[in-house]
Amino acid sequence: MYRIFVSQPIPEPALEYMREHAEVEVFRWQHREMTVPEVEDAVKRADYLYCMHTIPVTRSVVEANPNLLGYGVAGTRGDIHDLEAVEEAGIPWLVAEHPTPPENPEDWDDNGWGLNPRATADLLVTHVLSAAYRFVESDRYCRERRFFQEMTMDLMGLGCTGKTVALYGFGKVARQAAKRFKALDMRVLYTKRTRLSPEEEVAYGVEWVADPDDLFREADFVCLLTNAEPQNLKMVTARHFSLMKPTAYFFNVARGRLVDQDALIAALQAGTIAGAGLDVFTSEPPKVIEPYVPEEFVSMPNVSLTPHNGGATYRSRGAQCMAIAEAIVSDIKRREAESAQVATA
Template sequence: MRPKIFVSQPIPQPALDLMAEVADLEVFPWTHREVSIDELESAAQRSDYFFIMHTVPVRARYFGPGSRLKGIGMQLAREDLHDLAAMKAAGVKQIMSKPVVPTDDPDGYSLDGYGLNPRATGQLMVALLLNCAYRVNESDMFCRANGFFQEMTMQFMGHGTTGKTVGLYGFGKVAKQAARLLSAMDMEVLYTKRTRLSTDDETKWGVTWCADPDDLVARSDYVCLLVDFDDSKLKMFGEREFKLMKPTAYFINVARGRLVDQDALIAALTDGTIAGAGLEVFWTEPPNVVDPYVDERLRKMDNVVLTPHNGGATYASRGAQTLRIAEALVEEIKANWTG
């Protein structure tokens, strides 16, 4: 008998085709919501393996009486979402996708798999910034609602990018990919991080050091949050930081929602403390909730551009990531499945 793999959401076809060579597949069909814990527990009763993305929770209840699970394929293991101890105790294998070996990227980030994700996320950050700079979302909604326009109207005047300052609050892989685009758009690109780059690297990426994060926030026309999350950074950006920003400035977040005091952000957007925001991440995401959603207050704001935490959503990036999980599962099945 062939094993059965439950895939926690629709994924690019190449990964499905590869797994279908050695297993029967059941793919959770919906894209408008996450698979629930109850649905995963039920799937464990009829599946030998799970294929999950890294935000899908793993609970001990999946391994109870009647469970057929022998392994779970994943890209990242998260202690805040995945009960790894329960997996181990139940004898369910943690099947990790193989790491990407950097080859053709001069900065050590492979153009395959994980190296594509920071590129895609950095480019999405720039897209959010441009959307705010030229008020694309508001203009689109106006045209759809009204069906007419006044040529060269004053209604959707934007600040653009030429001669403006963008502050990169954090400077890792994603920031680097964004910086090279931003500096080509006639912008002054400031950055702050714990350790300053070398002079050569600052020249290479077209960025200027700003030692004081508050100074970066105050000087920037676009403040882009790009730091990694840990518990010490919970709500690190709140009312005080928003009040430091120019009233004409925009806040862009493609990092993590829990870095930001969301109520303070909503207040700043409502009372005109800042001009607007481009948001890819939200407070109401795992592990705070299993099924992530966007706060209704944000959804009603015209001066906010929203994307559903999907920064790596290119066929190349998502395709490579899912293919590597599939490869690990196929290798495991070929080596150990006995039927």
């Protein structure tokens, strides 16, 4: 039997599919990533390494088992994968096949391309709702005090109706989020490099803002949704937070490295802005191998935190994980077919 090592617990259907064709071992912990030494040890007793998004494939990992039959991945990443070392060893990348997205985002179906953007948009809206109604603070309030004054003034919030939400970037996630914010009777501003057509703006119910600074000035809730491109690193700085209303909130479900994290912490500590909702942090790959949440954010009651979990629904994560499993099993079937041909020759 072939042996597959899976870098973290994943939805059971993908595991069951691989178990039909191989012995499967799964990293036992759910609260942290594998360290590089743990990955090195794992590949020594495996034929295939099933990698989730941020599992490092370093030169030392390659050298730990240069005879590995393949790395199963959602896609290769030069920032965490040593592509040169893998190529030198001749180990194949078994890349999950993803459906080609339709030209019109409204045509995304529930069986493929649209699942992860929709799930991430839902998580973003959840962060905004939590801030608007101070949900996390209210939960802590009840747990810590155990009693309350009905209609207390301690937990008054902005609410959503009639408030302004700004989408900095208007890609897959933002398009889904805009529809949800409109359903909450919010004014939705957006900016991107290329303005939408008038028809698209009407369809999504959004207003164009040419200068991104105006997003920060006008919005009650600012949502960062730009791509993690080199030119965008630390694109949101202390100056941007100084433009925001002291009652406004900042949200990031894109990438932590797009924001000057120290400036965000300082703005929150000084009361420059009212709070934040974060699904991503600077302390993630490629800056560090083992992601962690900075203590400053943990200590702030006005900040909602999620562990880069935007696509964490059984349908979305399940589809992603099954695609990697299928890539590995496809290679196993190919090898088995070749062996059968040799045996019968």
